[in-house]
Amino acid sequence: MSAEDILISVRGLRTQFGDHVVHDDLDLDIRRGEILGVVGGSGTGKTVMMNAILGLMTPAAGEIRLNGRLFSEMSAAERRRVDSRWGVLFQNGALFTSLNVLENVMAPLREHVDMPISLMEEIAGMKIGLAGLQPEAATRFPAELSGGMRKRVALARALALDPEILFLDEPTAGLDPIGAAAFDSLVLELSRALGLTIMMITHDLDSLYAICDRVAVLADKRVEVVAPLRELLDHPHPWIQEYFHGPRGRAALAGKEI
Numbered sequence: 259m260s261a262e263d264i265l266i267s268v269r270g271l272r273t274q275f276g277d278h279v280v281h282d283d284l285d286l287d288i289r290r291g292e293i294l295g296v297v298g299g300s301g302t303g304k305t306v307m308m309n310a311i312l313g314l315m316t317p318a319a320g321e322i323r324l325n326g327r328l329f330s331e332m333s334a335a336e337r338r339r340v341d342s343r344w345g346v347l348f349q350n351g352a353l354f355t356s357l358n359v360l361e362n363v364m365a366p367l368r369e370h371v372d373m374p375i376s377l378m379e380e381i382a383g384m385k386i387g388l389a390g391l392q393p394e395a396a397t398r399f400p401a402e403l404s405g406g407m408r409k410r411v412a413l414a415r416a417l418a419l420d421p422e423i424l425f426l427d428e429p430t431a432g433l434d435p436i437g438a439a440a441f442d443s444l445v446l447e448l449s450r451a452l453g454l455t456i457m458m459i460t461h462d463l464d465s466l467y468a469i470c471d472r473v474a475v476l477a478d479k480r481v482e483v484v485a486p487l488r489e490l491l492d493h494p495h496p497w498i499q500e501y502f503h504g505p506r507g508r509a510a511l512a513g514k515e516i
């Protein structure tokens with residue numbers, strides 16, 4: 259693995275809230291073009307780690323690099339350019355309830371680029387289609403949509419600025435199994451078609467099996483292991499054994515070739 263294959267590297271990350279240390283000396287590499295799943299027990303700090311990478315919180319210690327460049331050495335303008343190439347789907351979708359679908363998807367364009375509204379509408383319309391929504395959805399409001407459709411709108415919005423990396427925080431939470439499988443297929447298709455790198459926090463074992471190239475396990479305040487799923491299954495850490503070989507893990511594994 260050469261340095262050029264690493265898009266984001268995290269070294270020695272420490273995060274804490276008051277006395278509560280969430281991460282201590284955490285390392286992680288996100289490889290260019292991969293779909294990296296992130297799993298871990300509730301409260302192990304998956305979302306906090308994502309927020310630290312996104313620059314939404316300041317770590318107590320550690321280095322985060324993009325393409326080898328330290329974030330801490332970037333100017334505000336440089337960091338803003340980076341932010342504009344990252345797409346984020348937050349847990350719960352977080353759509354603007356007072357804006358319709360088209361306006362929601364246009365929001366990042368309004369914030370980051372200077373172009374005529376008609377062009378923004380055209381781009382947003384394309385992203386709505388990419389996310390698997392019908393054009394008629396454009397004028398509807400979030401409250402009028404199903405959970406699966408809201409996720410797709412959030413995905414369309416995350417794609418608005420042609421990101422090179424997508425961060426997905428539990429994208430299939432709250433969807434029924436069929437809706438979740440459809441969303442997984444969409445994410446996989448988009449990643450391959452657009453050459454996206456994806457970091458996806460999930461509790462969904464089916465998603466891990468279906469689309470992740472590698473899986474990072476958060477435990478004991480750090481990334482305990484990151485590996486393709488088939489290698490993880492034999493890892494001796496008790497949480498990993500319970501997660502993958504407990505009843506739900508066995509059910510998800512049943513019939514899979516990995």
Ligand SMILES: Nc1ncnc2c1ncn2[C@@H]1O[C@H](COP(=O)(O)OP(=O)(O)OP(=O)(O)O)[C@@H](O)[C@H]1O
Binds near residue numbers: 301303304307
């Ligand atoms: N703003 C905050 N202030 C204080 N503590 C916080 C804050 N945000 C997160 N935490 C704490 O940090 C820890 C990690 O939280 P985080 O949301 O990252 O967990 P998670 O692994 O994503 O959990 P889940 O799977 O339940 O979503 C938790 O103990 C949480 O209470």
